[in-house]
Amino acid sequence: MNDKQTSVAGFRRRLGHAGDVMHDRWQQAPGWQRWIVYLLLIVAALLLPSETIGSFMSPDTDWATILFFPIGTYVLLAIGLNVVVGQAGLLDLGFVAFYAVGGYAMALLGTRMGWNFWVIMVAGIAICALAGVTLGAPTLRLRGDYLAIVTLGFGEIIRITARNTDEIGGPNGIRGIPHPPSFEGITIGDVEIFKYGVLDPRPYYYLLVALAVVVIILVKRWEKSRVGRSWAAIREDEDAAEVMGVPTFRFKMLAFAIGASIGGAMGVLWAAKSISINPNDFQFLLSATILAAVVMGGAGNLPGVMLGAFIVAWLPERFRGLQEYRMLIFGAVLVALMIFRPEGLLPSRQRKAELKEGSGGMGTLGAEVPGPESHGEEVASK
Amino acid sequence: MLLEIKDIHVHYGKIAALKGISVEVNQGEIVTLIGANGAGKTTTLKTISGLRGLTSGSIVFDGQDISKMPGHKRVMAGLGQAPEGRGIFPGMTVHDNLLMGAYTRSGDFGAELAEAYELFPRLAERRNQAAGTMSGGEQQMLAIGRALMAKPKVLLLDEPSMGLAPLLVQQIFDIIEEINRRGVTVLLVEQNAQQALKLAHRAYVLETGRVVKSAPAAQLLDDPDVQAAYLGGGLGHDAPAEEPAADAPPADRPPADEA
Numbered sequence: 001m002n003d004k005q006t007s008v009a010g011f012r013r014r015l016g017h018a019g020d021v022m023h024d025r026w027q028q029a030p031g032w033q034r035w036i037v038y039l040l041l042i043v044a045a046l047l048l049p050s051e052t053i054g055s056f057m058s059p060d061t062d063w064a065t066i067l068f069f070p071i072g073t074y075v076l077l078a079i080g081l082n083v084v085v086g087q088a089g090l091l092d093l094g095f096v097a098f099y100a101v102g103g104y105a106m107a108l109l110g111t112r113m114g115w116n117f118w119v120i121m122v123a124g125i126a127i128c129a130l131a132g133v134t135l136g137a138p139t140l141r142l143r144g145d146y147l148a149i150v151t152l153g154f155g156e157i158i159r160i161t162a163r164n165t166d167e168i169g170g171p172n173g174i175r176g177i178p179h180p181p182s183f184e185g186i187t188i189g190d191v192e193i194f195k196y197g198v199l200d201p202r203p204y205y206y207l208l209v210a211l212a213v214v215v216i217i218l219v220k221r222w223e224k225s226r227v228g229r230s231w232a233a234i235r236e237d238e239d240a241a242e243v244m245g246v247p248t249f250r251f252k253m254l255a256f257a258i259g260a261s262i263g264g265a266m267g268v269l270w271a272a273k274s275i276s277i278n279p280n281d282f283q284f285l286l287s288a289t290i291l292a293a294v295v296m297g298g299a300g301n302l303p304g305v306m307l308g309a310f311i312v313a314w315l316p317e318r319f320r321g322l323q324e325y326r327m328l329i330f331g332a333v334l335v336a337l338m339i340f341r342p343e344g345l346l347p348s349r350q351r352k353a354e355l356k357e358g359s360g361g362m363g364t365l366g367a368e369v370p371g372p373e374s375h376g377e378e379v380a381s382k
Numbered sequence: 383m384l385l386e387i388k389d390i391h392v393h394y395g396k397i398a399a400l401k402g403i404s405v406e407v408n409q410g411e412i413v414t415l416i417g418a419n420g421a422g423k424t425t426t427l428k429t430i431s432g433l434r435g436l437t438s439g440s441i442v443f444d445g446q447d448i449s450k451m452p453g454h455k456r457v458m459a460g461l462g463q464a465p466e467g468r469g470i471f472p473g474m475t476v477h478d479n480l481l482m483g484a485y486t487r488s489g490d491f492g493a494e495l496a497e498a499y500e501l502f503p504r505l506a507e508r509r510n511q512a513a514g515t516m517s518g519g520e521q522q523m524l525a526i527g528r529a530l531m532a533k534p535k536v537l538l539l540d541e542p543s544m545g546l547a548p549l550l551v552q553q554i555f556d557i558i559e560e561i562n563r564r565g566v567t568v569l570l571v572e573q574n575a576q577q578a579l580k581l582a583h584r585a586y587v588l589e590t591g592r593v594v595k596s597a598p599a600a601q602l603l604d605d606p607d608v609q610a611a612y613l614g615g616g617l618g619h620d621a622p623a624e625e626p627a628a629d630a631p632p633a634d635r636p637p638a639d640e641a
Contacts, residue, residue: 236471243431245457245486350473353512
């Protein structure tokens with residue numbers, strides 16, 4: 001037993017050390033080298049839907065299709081949830097609600113009003129930001145597990161309301177959602193990259209990659225700015241942040257709004273591809289899976305979160321051939337990850353220090369024990 | 383008067399934590415609040431810094447009623463706090479923690495950084511270390527140094543001696559005295575009554591949400607009640623009740639007139 005534990009610890013230490021070395025090299029790399037890596041990554045993302053890669057990555061399903069959903073969708077949702085959970089340290093269990101709001105915005109504005117996809121994208125993002133603020137304003141006075149429960153409820157309210165409202169299709173949802181407008185005739189290889197039809201998922205995937213690149217640039221810029229530092233302070237010690245002069249309530253709202261916007265943007269794009277949506281597309285399980293992706297990948301660290309989302313989305317598809325056993329394998333992988341890398345696959349260094357200290361927002365994942373001091377009226381954080 | 387707390391009441395749900403506390407702090411003083419666990423010391427401090435809402439009463443700082451002002455704005459008004467326990471940012475480096483202290487300020491704060499490192503040379507040694515990996519004493523130093531970065535008029539300190547070795551406690555208290563000498567008014571909450579009373583000019587004794595005594599600190603050091611309850615003269619909180627003789631013949635003791 002003891003031997004086993006030390007070997008596990010040794011393995012973890014070696015893994016961690018290798019990560020640190022890589023991280024240092026990356027930090028010291030000059031700007032042009034980083035840009036080359038970024039460009040290579042984008043090119044790799046664009047080449048990803050090829051058949052050769054697909055035959056290994058998903059022998060049982062169409063690779064390009066699952067690249068859009070679930071893989072790409074999960075990655076983008078995880079980036080959005082990471083702003084809320086990883087950066088501001090607010091445990092949100094109802095993230096799927098914003099994805100649903102985005103999806104319904106696309107479906108309703110597209111079918112009823114006949115708006116163009118791009119207009120709806122902008123409107124959908126605005127609506128979701130508003131939804132984030134609406135949820136945040138009354139609930140962000142709560143902390144930790146209380147906040148988690150309220151967000152969980154919000155996620156369910158959105159889904160159940162959609163199911164019980166006949167004006168928006170009730171349990172049948174909405175059909176005949178328009179695709180984004182196509183520009184035909186522009187081909188790269190054998191793909192018409194701007195032709196958004198029913199058959200070829202690849203143009204949608206490219207659109208998703210473009211959206212992801214924009215989102216990543218924005219999120220990265222926020223992270224490095226005063227906003228990011230304020231979030232980090234709130235995550236590590238909310239009271240201390242407030243007495244340092246950080247308007248904590250405002251920044252928590254901002255995190256909610258930004259996270260919601262990203263989730264909503266993905267919802268719009270997803271609805272535009274899938275022709276029909278219904279309330280069952282927005283189950284709690286999706287919120288939980290995205291959260292698992294964020295935590296497993298290394299909350300707070302963007303590459304880690306994306307890797308986590310990729311794995312969470314891809315593994316069950318890869319092992320589809322094993323039928324019922326694939327969930328068993330998926331579960332075993334999750335458990336193994338939590339044993340070997342409880343801080344996530346690629347955690348940020350700051351995050352690791354927080355976890356070690358045992359505090360730091362989601363360091364306890366909202367499981368902090370509420371004492372008489374941790375709830376009640378929070379007039380100050382308004 | 384720089385800071386005046388007038389009859390504040392604070393509730394946690396329905397439970398009254400503070401039942402009318404009044405405290406005055408003058409420019410340049412060190413004032414201490416002492417009392418047992420649960421007396422309401424930390425709650426008082428949190429209410430002053432804006433982390434707690436008050437039910438009634440008012441807080442006047444620098445001539446301005448700040449009772450309804452959000453906590454982050456009170457920092458700009460000139461209230462600096464080193465929060466209870468390890469109220470530092472554990473994942474940030476020592477240097478980043480200090481910079482967070484200057485969050486509300488713009489322009490150059492190199493002078494304050496230099497001062498923080500000068501007051502606490504230990505922090506300079508650990509400048510690039512994650513704050514959460516430091517010892518309790520170092521974290522306390524960091525919390526005080528960080529609060530000073532905002533150039534506060536009043537420094538609120540919540541139990542700076544908590545969990546520290548006696549030698550370190552002495553060191554921290556010496557530094558608090560030095561900070562006060564440099565012109566910062568200090569409101570100190572302490573369970574370590576002996577040390578706090580030696581350091582402070584005036585003191586308030588809190589018991590279950592009320593001020594039961596207020597006097598110059600030196601006078602309280604000789605007060606038989608306070609000695610019995612907080613200075614090891616008895617068995618803690620209810621000691622005076624067990625020894626009614628302790629407060630019956632106060633005339634036997636010379637009154638503390640040197641204060």
